[in-house]
Amino acid sequence: MDNATLKERISGLVPDAEYQESKQFLTFIIPLDKMHGLALKLKQEADLAFDYLFCLTAVDRNDFFEVVYHLESTTLKHQLELKVRTADRDHVAVDTVCDVWGTAEFHEREAYDLMGITFNNHPDLRRIFLDESWKGHPLRKDYVDEVNIIEL
Amino acid sequence: MDFSIYDLTSFDQGIDKCLYENLTPFWATVVEMTLIGLIFLIFYALVALFLIYAERKVCAFMQNRVGPNRVGPYGIFQLIADFIKLMLKEIIPIKNADKFLFNLAPFIVVIASFMAMAAIPFAKGLHAIDFDIGILYVVAVSSMGVIGVLLAGWSSNNKYSLIGAMRSGAMIVSYELSVGLSLLTVVILAGTMQFSAIVEGQANGWFIFKGHLPAVIAFIIYLIAGTAEANRGPFDLAEAESELTAGYHTEYSGIKFALFYMCEYMNMFIVASIAATVFLGGWMPLHISGWEGFNHVMDFIPPFLWYLGKTFALVWVIMWFKWTFPRLRIDQVLTLEWKYLLPINLVNILIMAFIVLMGWHF
Amino acid sequence: MKEDINPPVRNIEEEYHINIGPQHPSTHGVLRLVASLKGETVTSLKPHCGYIHRGIEKMCEKDTYPQVIHLTDRMDYLSAHINNHVVCLLVEKALEVDVPERVQYIRTIMDELTRIASHQLWWGCFGMDMGGQTCLLYGMRDREKILDAFEESCGSRLLHSYYTPGGLMKDIHPNFQKKVKDFIKYFRKKIHDYDCILTGNVIMQERTKGVGILTKEEAIDYGVTGPTGRASGFSCDVRKRYPYGVYDRVGFKEILGTKGDTFERYMMRMLEMRESMNIIEQLIDNIPAGDYTAKMKAVLKLPAGEYYQRVESARGELGVYVVSDGNKSPYRMKFRSPNFSNLSALDHICRGFKIADLIAISGSLDFVIPDIDR
Numbered sequence: 092m093d094n095a096t097l098k099e100r101i102s103g104l105v106p107d108a109e110y111q112e113s114k115q116f117l118t119f120i121i122p123l124d125k126m127h128g129l130a131l132k133l134k135q136e137a138d139l140a141f142d143y144l145f146c147l148t149a150v151d152r153n154d155f156f157e158v159v160y161h162l163e164s165t166t167l168k169h170q171l172e173l174k175v176r177t178a179d180r181d182h183v184a185v186d187t188v189c190d191v192w193g194t195a196e197f198h199e200r201e202a203y204d205l206m207g208i209t210f211n212n213h214p215d216l217r218r219i220f221l222d223e224s225w226k227g228h229p230l231r232k233d234y235v236d237e238v239n240i241i242e243l
Numbered sequence: 244m245d246f247s248i249y250d251l252t253s254f255d256q257g258i259d260k261c262l263y264e265n266l267t268p269f270w271a272t273v274v275e276m277t278l279i280g281l282i283f284l285i286f287y288a289l290v291a292l293f294l295i296y297a298e299r300k301v302c303a304f305m306q307n308r309v310g311p312n313r314v315g316p317y318g319i320f321q322l323i324a325d326f327i328k329l330m331l332k333e334i335i336p337i338k339n340a341d342k343f344l345f346n347l348a349p350f351i352v353v354i355a356s357f358m359a360m361a362a363i364p365f366a367k368g369l370h371a372i373d374f375d376i377g378i379l380y381v382v383a384v385s386s387m388g389v390i391g392v393l394l395a396g397w398s399s400n401n402k403y404s405l406i407g408a409m410r411s412g413a414m415i416v417s418y419e420l421s422v423g424l425s426l427l428t429v430v431i432l433a434g435t436m437q438f439s440a441i442v443e444g445q446a447n448g449w450f451i452f453k454g455h456l457p458a459v460i461a462f463i464i465y466l467i468a469g470t471a472e473a474n475r476g477p478f479d480l481a482e483a484e485s486e487l488t489a490g491y492h493t494e495y496s497g498i499k500f501a502l503f504y505m506c507e508y509m510n511m512f513i514v515a516s517i518a519a520t521v522f523l524g525g526w527m528p529l530h531i532s533g534w535e536g537f538n539h540v541m542d543f544i545p546p547f548l549w550y551l552g553k554t555f556a557l558v559w560v561i562m563w564f565k566w567t568f569p570r571l572r573i574d575q576v577l578t579l580e581w582k583y584l585l586p587i588n589l590v591n592i593l594i595m596a597f598i599v600l601m602g603w604h605f
Numbered sequence: 606m607k608e609d610i611n612p613p614v615r616n617i618e619e620e621y622h623i624n625i626g627p628q629h630p631s632t633h634g635v636l637r638l639v640a641s642l643k644g645e646t647v648t649s650l651k652p653h654c655g656y657i658h659r660g661i662e663k664m665c666e667k668d669t670y671p672q673v674i675h676l677t678d679r680m681d682y683l684s685a686h687i688n689n690h691v692v693c694l695l696v697e698k699a700l701e702v703d704v705p706e707r708v709q710y711i712r713t714i715m716d717e718l719t720r721i722a723s724h725q726l727w728w729g730c731f732g733m734d735m736g737g738q739t740c741l742l743y744g745m746r747d748r749e750k751i752l753d754a755f756e757e758s759c760g761s762r763l764l765h766s767y768y769t770p771g772g773l774m775k776d777i778h779p780n781f782q783k784k785v786k787d788f789i790k791y792f793r794k795k796i797h798d799y800d801c802i803l804t805g806n807v808i809m810q811e812r813t814k815g816v817g818i819l820t821k822e823e824a825i826d827y828g829v830t831g832p833t834g835r836a837s838g839f840s841c842d843v844r845k846r847y848p849y850g851v852y853d854r855v856g857f858k859e860i861l862g863t864k865g866d867t868f869e870r871y872m873m874r875m876l877e878m879r880e881s882m883n884i885i886e887q888l889i890d891n892i893p894a895g896d897y898t899a900k901m902k903a904v905l906k907l908p909a910g911e912y913y914q915r916v917e918s919a920r921g922e923l924g925v926y927v928v929s930d931g932n933k934s935p936y937r938m939k940f941r942s943p944n945f946s947n948l949s950a951l952d953h954i955c956r957g958f959k960i961a962d963l964i965a966i967s968g969s970l971d972f973v974i975p976d977i978d979r
Contacts (some may be wrong), residue, residue, distance in 0.1 A: 115913055142825050146913070146924050148939040159926070161913065165825055165839065168846075172913075194828030197949040205662070220655035220978055229663050230937075306742035402623050406645065406960070476736060477808060485631040485734045486964050567802065569809045570736025572961040573645060 097169055100139065105129050116161070116172035126175050127186040133162065133171070134191050140164045141171060144188070147198035149206040151232045152176075156208055158185050177208070187213040205230040252367065279371055283360060287509065292322045294508040297555075298562055305566040332497035337399060340494065344398035349495065349502035351391030356509040359385040363516050364438045366526045366546040377438035378430060381517060382423050385472065388510065389415040392474075392481060395503070396491040407490025410573050411481030414471055417580040418478075421468035424588040428461035428595045429454070429521050438520060445524035448531075455603070457595040462522045464584055464591075466560065469514035471576070474507060476565030480573055515557035519550065523557075526550040620648075623960070627656045631734045631964045634974030638951075638967070645959045650952040658978040665938040670696050670770055670905045673938065678764035680942060681976035683723040684919040686715045689768040691925050694849055695914035696770040699907040699929070707895040708772045713850035714888050715755075715767065716916075717881040718785065721792070722751040723919035724874045724881075727971045731871065732803050734968035735812060740803055747795050754784040770905055772898025785889050789882050796878060804875060813868035817954045817966035820865055827953070828946035831921025832873035833970050837865035843917040855887045867962075870969040906933050920944055920971055944976040 094117045101108055101119055108129075109120040121129055133141040146161035160173040177183050187210040189195035199210045200219040207228030210216055218225065227234050262271040296311070296319065303310030311318030337345065361371040362381050374380050389412055396408020432454045433441045444450070451458050471478035482490035492503045519525060526546030530538045571579070626637035635656035641648045661680060665673045670692065677688035690712060697704055725748040732740020752762040757778040759767040767774050803809050819829065824837035834841045842859040844852040860876045862869040907929040915924040921943025928937040947970050954970075955963045 113911060115911075142822075143828065145828060145915070145922065146926055146939070146941040148926055148937075148941075150928050150937045159911075161924075161926070165841075172911075192828070193823070193826040193953075194946050194949055197945060201945075218655075220658040222655075229660060302738075306739050307746055308742060402621070406623070410645075479736065480961075483736070483961070485736060486961055488629060566739050568737060569732065569803070569806060569812065570961070571808055572812055572959055574959070575808075575811060 094169075097139075097171065101129075101171070104132055111174070113172065116170055118172040118174065120174045120176060123175055123177065123185065126173070127188060127191075129173075130160075130188045130191045138167075140166050142166070142192075144192035144194055144198075147188075147195055147202065149202040149208050149230075151206065151230065153232060155179055156183055156206065158202065158208060160188070183207060184209045184211050186211050189213060204228070207231060255369075283357065283371065287357060287360065288505075290512055291505040291508050292326065294512060294558065295325075295504070296322045297558070298508070301559065301562045302566050305563070326501070329501040330498055334497040334499060335494075337401075337494050340400045341398035344394045345494075346499075348391045348395035348398060349499045349506075351394065352388050352506045353391075353502050355384060355386075355388035355391065356506050356513060358387075359513045360509070362438060363513070364442055364520060364525055365550055369526075369547065370439060373437060373439045375435075375437045377441075378426050378436045378521070381513075382419070382426065385510070385513060386415065386419050388506070392491050395495070399491070399494040401494050403487040403489075403493050404491050407481045407483065407487045407493070410483075411474060411491060413573070414478065414480060414576055414580075415474075417577055418468045418471040421464055421580060421584045421588055422472055424585070424592060425461040425465040425468065426517075426521060428457060428588075428592050431592065431595050431599055432458065438525070441521060442525040442527050445527045446530060449522065449524040449527070449529075451522040454595060455598060457591050457598065458522065460587065460591050461595070462518065464588055465518055465522070466557070468580075468584065469518060470561055470564055471580075473510040473514050473561070475511055475561055477568035477570050478576060479565070479570060480576060483570060485570075511558060511561055512554065515561060516550070516554040518557050519553035523553045524549075525553070625963075626653075631968065632974070633730055633972055636948075636972060636974045636977065638963070640960065640963060642960070645961075647955050647958055647960065647963050650955055650963070652948055652951060654948070654974070654977050656978065657975050659975075661979045662938055662940065665935055667934060669933045670907070670935070673935070674768065674770075675764075675766045677940075678766055679975060680940060680979055681918055681920065681923070681944070681973045682763055683726060683973055684719045685763065685765050686712075686719040686767060687916055687918040687923065689766060690716060690850075691914055691916045691918075691923050693768045693770050694916065695912050695925055695927060696905060696907065698914060699910075699912050699927075700770070700905065702771050702899050702901065704771060704899055705895045705897070706893045708897060708899070709851050710888055710892045711773060711777055711897070712768060713852060713855075714785065714885055714892075716850065717884045718751050718754065720881050720919045721878050722748045724878050725751075727874060727919075728799060728803070731965075731968040731971075734964050735803075735809055737803060737806075737809070740799075743795075743798065743802070747792055750784075750788045750791065754781060754788060757781060757784065769898065769901075771901040772896070776897040777892075782889055782892070785885060789886060789889075792878075792882065796875070799875065804871070810868060812961070812965060813866065813871060813969070815866050816958060816962050817867045817969065818865050819950060819954050823950065823953065824865065827950035829921070829950045830946065831918070831943050831971075832860070832877055833870050833947055834921060835860055836862035836869040836873045838863050841922060843915050843922050847915060849916060851888065852884075855884050857884050867965050867969045874971070904933050906931060907935070915941075918943055920973065920976070921947060940979055942976045942979060944970075944972050944974075945979075948972065948977055 097117055098110065105121060105125050107122055111118040111120055133139050141162040141164050143163045143165050144160060145163055148159050150157045150159060156177045158175045162171045162173065175185055177185065185208055187195065187199055189199055197219065199213055200216060202208045203210060203216055204218040204220050205228055262274055266274065300310045311321035314320040314324050359381050362374060362377045364370040392411045393408045396404040429450050430436055432450055433444045435441060451462050474481050492500055495503060526549050528541035528544060528549050530541065621642045623640050623642055624637065625640060626632040627635040632638065637653040637656065639651040639653065661676050664676055668676065674689050674692050677692055678685040680688055725744045729741035729744025755765060756762050758781050759765040819837045821838040824834045824839040830841040838861055840859060840861060845859045857880050860873050860880060862873055909929055909931040912927045913924060915922055923943055924941035926939040926941065927935045930936040951967060951970065955966050958966065
């Protein structure tokens with residue numbers, strides 16, 4: 092499916108999805124509560140068939156956090172970038188997609204560990220790299236660690 | 244045939260007679276036993292050191308390496324240095340380990356292999372005990388070693404050790420059967436269980452040649468089962484470095500580890516020397532009936548060298564296995580024994596018995 | 606032989622847990638696997654990573670783009686060139702730089718050499734995991750030849766940092782082409798030895814065939830890429846799907862398997878080494894003359910925006926996601942490392958198999974722990 096049709100298809104599925112100009116991927120900003128439903132549809136519907144989540148990451152945008160999903164269909168060869176924005180820095184719960192794509196489980200744990208985003212319904216949301224006793228989430232822009240991070 | 248130049252029987256008996264003439268029978272026995280014990284201890288240590296050195300060199304040869312080459316010429320003193328290091332090393336006490344069994348285990352393993360060595364004929368007259376049930380004795384005694392391994396694994400209070408010990412237990416108990424039955428095949432052929440008689444019986448040809456195909460099959464099965472018995476690769480599941488770090492001796496350090504390490508090599512040596520004795524004529528030179536000149540030349544090589552040559556050739560084969568094959572999995576090890584080796588062995592015994600009954604052997 | 610592990614042991618007290626790692630000969634680094642056992646059969650597995658987490662993504666936020674390249678070496682240290690490549694490609698794409706033809710040829714050759722070297726070491730380690738310790742030395746011996754070739758041109762053997770945005774640090778050494786050709790001639794003979802000692806071995810085949818099966822759907826679901834994913838039939842070779850370098854100009858096959866078991870994963874890498882040699886042979890004599898680097902600005906500032914670049918590393922699809930705010934250092938840099946996704950499938954693959962199989966399976970997934978932890 093080419094990007095123009097795909098764009099219409101996504102807009103049809105989630106009317107309040109916001110299209111974002113991007114050079115590389117077709118990018119949409121999806122409302123927080125619609126993401127999980129959309130993910131299921133993206134995977135299941137035959138003309139979309141996004142079965143391969145090749146990257147899941149979180150970005151600290153200062154006022155809010157952004158979870159970025161990079162999707163690809165291995166059969167139809169189209170790609171899609173989805174973004175979900177949290178309301179502010181304190182309410183950081185996002186619905187998990189690891190029941191849709193298995194690989195999300197580890198990537199979401201990483202996002203939780205380093206960026207402090209909590210994922211609702213995640214089966215095993217623990218820190219993945221850092222110790223359970225670690226305070227704070229290092230990839231946040233306001234993270235301060237005088238001991239381990241040397242400012243030059 | 245005449246081996247009188249290398250016959251040590253008169254020498255043994257001379258010492259024996261001399262001792263009994265000068266001492267009371269009790270003290271004569273004590274002195275004899277101490278002497279033999281000391282000689283064996285030294286021999287044991289020397290062979291173990293040599294085998295460890297040999298293994299390192301053989302393995303280096305197989306792996307395109309040089310092996311030990313710094314301490315002494317060709318690195319021959321490397322092992323002495325290692326041995327001193329192990330002797331001086333701290334023995335780390337293990338918390339919550341069963342102290343008594345933990346300390347006992349390495350000794351059981353050593354004693355088992357030490358006892359097995361006693362029955363092996365090194366040369367004519369060079370023989371600590373010549374039981375008339377020598378083979379039965381060796382099989383019985385060498386299987387005691389597994390108790391030490393099991394105790395070591397159990398008492399270490401370590402999961403790796405326990406798994407290693409259980410694997411080793413399951414494996415050795417199974418492979419005892421094949422060892423016993425393949426030796427039994429030769430016992431049928433030889434008509435005796437006495438080692439000296441078995442060796443004498445091979446004066447005009449080794450049993451591996453005399454017994455047709457069944458003897459060759461028995462020899463191969465013995466080598467496989469013996470390798471398993473000695474916990475050597477590809478049957479080194481009890482240690483399984485890449486799975487269980489060091490298996491049953493994970494928690495051992497210093498001299499206790501050295502004992503286990505030495506035993507592994509001694510077990511290999513014993514397996515090889517029994518194979519050499521039973522199948523390849525032990526200290527008996529290579530004789531081909533009809534070639535008198537050839538046989539005469541062979542007789543001039545001392546029996547002890549014959550024995551060592553055959554044994555080390557087999558040791559080399561066992562080392563070759565280890566450095567070539569990947570390790571088997573526990574269920575495959577047991578499948579190999581119970582589904583293949585054991586039935587083959589049983590049929591083999593029948594065939595051998597039939598051949599002997601019909602008098603078809605040489 | 607897969608055992609039925611249902612119903613799993615319910616009582617946590619009855620479960621027998623065994624810690625494999627962080628210090629263990631066959632985790633190839635500091636990975637910790639907590640396996641629940643029933644007898645010797647693995648009922649579930651929990652990977653614990655982070656023992657070598659260095660916060661590379663956080664460090665990247667403080668560094669300039671050329672500096673970031675030096676950090677990427679330290680992720681998957683066995684395919685250092687390829688890690689460099691992904692950042693270089695991203696920066697070049699963002700700045701719309703035309704990279705000289707010569708550079709692209711050299712980079713492709715270097716990438717393929719890295720892939721061979723990495724697979725050689727993997728082969729050795731896999732052999733050692735299976736208990737055949739001689740393999741490791743064989744792999745190391747042949748890898749040495751590649752490292753020698755690297756050393757002459759890049760000045761280092763493991764962490765090269767040879768690529769820079771727009772080109773290379775330095776031109777290749779005059780001996781490079783000869784060395785590479787000699788190596789290929791030499792290795793074509795030696796790879797036959799590899800097959801003799803391990804591939805054809807009955808024990809090895811018995812232990813790997815039918816063990817640790819990952820279906821194509823599961824591979825896609827877990828994002829398992831590289832030779833591991835291709836063994837399951839997941840056509841995930843970035844070199845074919847999104848060609849970079851000069852991969853679109855060379856003829857090569859994407860090796861695909863069907864069964865997805867440990868032996869298939871093993872064969873993928875063995876065949877890939879041969880395929881990589883074919884690629885190098887096509888390129889090594891045709892390196893065009895020219896500059897070894899494009900003219901670049903002294904300070905590289907990426908235009909604000911988001912960029913994603915993927916390459917095929919020796920272990921799978923390596924992606925890098927950069928959010929730039931127009932400064933000289935990235936605002937956010939995320940590495941999608943192949944091992945991290947591959948690790949997530951391990952629990953699923955190894956359930957119902959023995960501990961010995963677990964070691965073989967994790968060997969066949971070819972983990973490099975710093976790449977998981979970053």
